[in-house]
Structures are given as C-alpha cells and as structure tokens.
Amino acid sequence: MDEQGKGRAPILWAIGALLTVVGLGLFVNLRDNSARLGALEDAGKAFPKALASGEGKDVCSRMTRIAQSELAAGQGKDSCPQAVEALIAPLSDAERNRLAVSYRSRFWGRGDSFGHVGVRDNPLDITELLLSEIDGKWRVAEMK
DSSP, rough: OOOOHHHHHHHEEEEEEEEHHHHHHHHHEEEEEEEEEEEEEEHHHHHHHHHHHHHHHHHHHOOOOHHHHHHHHHHTTTHHHHHHHHHHOOOOOHHHHHHHHOOOOOEEOOTSSEEEEOOOSSSTOOEEEEEEEEEEEEEEEEEE
C-alpha cells in the first residue's frame, strides 16, 4: 500500500463506522416506529369493538380522563360508563356489529403527537379517533 493509501485507511474506517452507527440508528427507529404503529392499530381496532359491546368500564378504560368527562357531559350522564350505555342502548345488534368492525386505518398526524385512526361508516357517525400515548398505552382522546 502506498503512502496515500495508508493515509486514507483511517478515514475509510471512520466513514464505515459512521455508516454502521447511522444504519443501526435507522433500524432501531424503524423498529420502534413499527411497534408503535402496531400498538396504535391494536388500540384502534379494540376501541370500536369495546364500544359496540356496551361495556362502559372497558370502553372508558381505553379513553383519556378528559375524553371520559366529555363523553359523560355530552350524554348528560354522571359517569363515562353510564354515557357509554346511553350511547349504545338505541343500537340494534346489526348496528353494533357494524360498529365493532369499523376500524379502517391508522396514521400519524403531521406535527402532532397523536395517533389517528380512520373509522368506516358506522351508526354513531364516528369518522376518526384521535389517540394519545399515555404510559405506553394508546387511549382515545377524541372521537370525531
């Protein structure tokens, strides 16, 4: 190896090491992002199913405290579980079944920390769920 080649070897090693670190960082980031999207999807599928079941405690455990309060106030009830029961009571079995499978898609919003879940046509006219990750668990913060 000539003198010029010997001088390049440390630089090539440094570039190789840098590319390895960057590659590993990207892999870890993609893996973490994929896991978060999977958890968001699971939560997005579970919430309409729980809502369709009418089990108020289960539904409310999947919501933020503010969302629970807003639902209760919107239904004129004292608690979130009572509000869920009032919301679901008028639905037929067919409508509940349609609600249970209304998950459509999940995605991140631009510039916000929320996960978005698109919802198919359903008897409650919910088009989107806004979810917030709290202590590693996705919770519904808003129903649109």
